[in-house]
Amino acid sequence: MTEDAILQGCLKNQAAAQRELYNRYSPKMLAVCYRFAHNREDAEDMLQEGFIKVFMQIHTFQNKGAFEGWIRRIIVHTCINNLKKNKRFNESVDILHASSIQVREESVPSIVQAKQIVDCIRILPIGYRTVLNLYAIEGYSHKEIADMLDIEESTSRSQYTRAKQMLEDILIRKNILQKPKEKIEWLTAIR
Amino acid sequence: MTMMERKFYNDEFEELIRQKTDQYKMYPSDKVWKGIYNSLHTKRRRFIAGMSVLIIGFLMIAGKELLMPAKHVASAKKAVVETLPKTNPVDATETFQAFKKENLIQTSSPLTDDRQNINQFITVDMLPDQQENKIPAPSADYISLPMDAITSETPKHVIGNNSLEKLPLEINSAISEPLNKFSTISVTDLRKEGTANYNESDKKQINWLQEYAPQHLTPVKKHKFNLQLYVSPTVNYRKLTGVDYSHIKSTIQNVPIALIHFGNVNDFVDHTPAVGYEAGGSMLYRLTRNLTLKAGLQFNYSRYIIRAFSSNPELATITLNSYYGYLADSITGYTNVRNFSGKSRENLQNKYYQLSVPIGLEMRVIGNGKLQLNVAGTIQPTYLLNRNSYLLTTDYLNYTKEPSLFRKWNVNGGLEAFLSYQMGGLRWQIGPQFRYQLLSTYTNKYPIKENLMEYGIKIGISKIIR
Numbered sequence: 001m002t003e004d005a006i007l008q009g010c011l012k013n014q015a016a017a018q019r020e021l022y023n024r025y026s027p028k029m030l031a032v033c034y035r036f037a038h039n040r041e042d043a044e045d046m047l048q049e050g051f052i053k054v055f056m057q058i059h060t061f062q063n064k065g066a067f068e069g070w071i072r073r074i075i076v077h078t079c080i081n082n083l084k085k086n087k088r089f090n091e092s093v094d095i096l097h098a099s100s101i102q103v104r105e106e107s108v109p110s111i112v113q114a115k116q117i118v119d120c121i122r123i124l125p126i127g128y129r130t131v132l133n134l135y136a137i138e139g140y141s142h143k144e145i146a147d148m149l150d151i152e153e154s155t156s157r158s159q160y161t162r163a164k165q166m167l168e169d170i171l172i173r174k175n176i177l178q179k180p181k182e183k184i185e186w187l188t189a190i191r
Numbered sequence: 192m193t194m195m196e197r198k199f200y201n202d203e204f205e206e207l208i209r210q211k212t213d214q215y216k217m218y219p220s221d222k223v224w225k226g227i228y229n230s231l232h233t234k235r236r237r238f239i240a241g242m243s244v245l246i247i248g249f250l251m252i253a254g255k256e257l258l259m260p261a262k263h264v265a266s267a268k269k270a271v272v273e274t275l276p277k278t279n280p281v282d283a284t285e286t287f288q289a290f291k292k293e294n295l296i297q298t299s300s301p302l303t304d305d306r307q308n309i310n311q312f313i314t315v316d317m318l319p320d321q322q323e324n325k326i327p328a329p330s331a332d333y334i335s336l337p338m339d340a341i342t343s344e345t346p347k348h349v350i351g352n353n354s355l356e357k358l359p360l361e362i363n364s365a366i367s368e369p370l371n372k373f374s375t376i377s378v379t380d381l382r383k384e385g386t387a388n389y390n391e392s393d394k395k396q397i398n399w400l401q402e403y404a405p406q407h408l409t410p411v412k413k414h415k416f417n418l419q420l421y422v423s424p425t426v427n428y429r430k431l432t433g434v435d436y437s438h439i440k441s442t443i444q445n446v447p448i449a450l451i452h453f454g455n456v457n458d459f460v461d462h463t464p465a466v467g468y469e470a471g472g473s474m475l476y477r478l479t480r481n482l483t484l485k486a487g488l489q490f491n492y493s494r495y496i497i498r499a500f501s502s503n504p505e506l507a508t509i510t511l512n513s514y515y516g517y518l519a520d521s522i523t524g525y526t527n528v529r530n531f532s533g534k535s536r537e538n539l540q541n542k543y544y545q546l547s548v549p550i551g552l553e554m555r556v557i558g559n560g561k562l563q564l565n566v567a568g569t570i571q572p573t574y575l576l577n578r579n580s581y582l583l584t585t586d587y588l589n590y591t592k593e594p595s596l597f598r599k600w601n602v603n604g605g606l607e608a609f610l611s612y613q614m615g616g617l618r619w620q621i622g623p624q625f626r627y628q629l630l631s632t633y634t635n636k637y638p639i640k641e642n643l644m645e646y647g648i649k650i651g652i653s654k655i656i657r
Contacts, residue, residue, distance in 0.1 A: 001520070015232065016522075016595030022224055023524045027216035034217055044219055048226045055231055114215040117208060136205045137212050168204070 003067055010058045018055055025068060026051070029075045035121055035133050036079035050078035076138055080148050083130065113176065120170045128163030135160050218504035218525050221592070225579075228594070239576050242546055246490060253418055253472050414655045417475035419487070421651035423624060427493040428464040428646075429632075431456045433639040456639055459530065459587045461498040465540065468492050469626070469647060475553065483553040489571065491545040491626075493643055497581060499590050500533025507584045507591035511636040520636075526591040530583065539590060541580040543632070543643065547573035547603060563611045565620070571603040573628075585638055596637045602629045607649055620651040 001009075001020050009017020030047050037043035053074050061070050121129060130149065134140045135156070142160070146153040171177035229236065433456035473487030507526040528537065551569030558564050578597035581590040609622025624647050631640035 015228065019595065026219050030217040030219045031215045044223050047219055048223045051227050052230050114211045117211045118215050137209050
């Protein structure tokens with residue numbers, strides 16, 4: 001099914017087209033939700049809510065940008081609203097817990113790294129994690145983040161700096177990232 | 192570390208994080224899609240709820256009519272018996288006389304076709320309302336007396352030996368219909384006794400009765416409609432037919448695109464029958480002495496069990512039938528159910544909820560009015576209420592759910608033979624039945640065809656609708 005056919009089907013509320021769209025994007029979007037959520041169940045709830053919004057608002061998609069980007073924005077906003085609703089920004093996790101992450105060995109190295117990095121991001125306190133997710137991964141500006149989270153722009157910047165530092169420490173401790181001097185070489189090698 | 196190095200590192204770090212997190216994928220559980228689907232397609236749920244209410248309502252009304260005697264008839268009869276002694280004979284007589292004079296009542300309905308009986312008695316029964324209101328009878332041309340209204344326990348007031356003056360008759364003007372049922376009027380031999388009390392018009396009336404009443408008797412109604420309720424425990428199974436690719440084993444295969452298992456699909460599945468049920472109601476219309484037309488509403492719950500294995504989420508591909516030999520398409524999803532080997536054994540239940548309208552014929556083979564042997568056949572246009580059953584991927588490797596490949600409307604055929612026995616006002620029946628789904632459960636796009644089968648013992652009860 002082409003993306004256009006899926007879109008047309010979804011506009012007609014056809015279950016087959018909706019299922020196809022869901023099958024195509026849900027794995028990626030669940031990973032997005034998982035980075036924001038407290039646990040997998042919460043992530044699935046966010047995904048469900050997000051996809052319902054996608055299908056309800058699909059008529060507002062104007063075919064100007066990428067369809068995936070449009071879905072992703074809706075999913076991210078759903079995650080943020082969900083976090084706000086549950087007031088989980090105040091939760092914090094001790095950085096020392098980082099060493100207790102169990103990373104399952106998988107056969108494909110890039111997947112291993114991806115999973116390890118996601119797991120490390122999830123160790124961050126929820127406030128740091130949210131800003132890091134929005135700024136570094138989703139590409140929102142600090143101004144946009146401030147509006148989304150009802151915080152000051154400067155707060156977003158400072159939260160991000162601390163989050164990045166903390167993540168870096170975790171990655172080094174887990175031997176996923178090397179120390180600064182060796183970092184450039186490592187990054188070049190990994191590519 | 193220089194400033195430039197730092198900036199480069201920062202950008203690279205963010206880029207790395209973005210790249211790696213984008214690579215990461217997770218597969219949601221089935222309940223997420225179920226939740227989405229249920230939220231988006233509420234119409235279907237409303238339809239199911241509406242139909243359920245309709246069916247339950249229908250069954251309740253039918254059950255009440257079938258199993259309980261008509262309350263109003265029984266209570267009315269009882270009330271007549273209780274209130275009769277309170278009758279004021281004088282008032283009634285006056286009223287009756289007044290009606291007689293104005294020719295408003297004609298005693299045109301005799302009790303039997305025996306002419307002599309017509310002249311024997313006038314008996315009048317009254318309803319409770321008639322007692323209290325003391326209002327004259329409706330100005331009908333005549334009062335008809337259906338045969339079934341005459342019962343042994345119905346009390347009668349006999350008029351004779353100049354007793355017409357004491358006739359207790361008070362009739363409510365607003366009750367023409369009940370009056371027809373419960374009032375019984377007979378005629379005494381007025382010419383022999385008390386003729387002085389009647390005028391010429393009365394005599395004409397009596398003569399008219401003698402001449403014409405038998406010809407005007409309301410014929411005994413043949414009740415052709417029956418209401419039937421039935422339930423049947425069933426054993427459900429299915430027949431699978433698919434494309435057998437064994438004949439193209441050594442040639443180039445392009446359909447299905449995925450891995451092909453050669454041979455009959457039934458050799459690759461492990462499925463066992465399971466118990467379901469059928470319930471419904473029908474209206475029966477007697478066409479001839481031996482032939483009855485039937486139509487109704489029926490609910491079927493069918494299921495069977497598939498033996499499969501659980502696994503980690505993996506791709507499930509269904510290759511669809513091509514149109515005009517080209518334009519092949521496929522549906523890909525994720526599933527954690529394997530057909531052959533996996534983490535652990537898992538028994539899947541494929542359940543089908545069906546609503547159908549059976550239309551068919553019943554034929555009496557042998558038997559009398561009491562005990563009969565009948566056979567029946569029906570065609571059942573059927574609507575499938577749920578579409579969340581598992582189906583086999585076209586490579587036979589996995590089971591997955593794909594509601595879009597299920598056929599909403601189908602046709603079933605039903606055959607049955609049963610013994611029926613008349614007991615009181617009810618006819619009970621029991622016998623074996625077989626139901627076969629004529630079209631595949633799936634749409635034509637899906638290469639494998641599934642036809643459901645049900646074997647059951649049907650227990651039914653029916654009653655004449657009067």
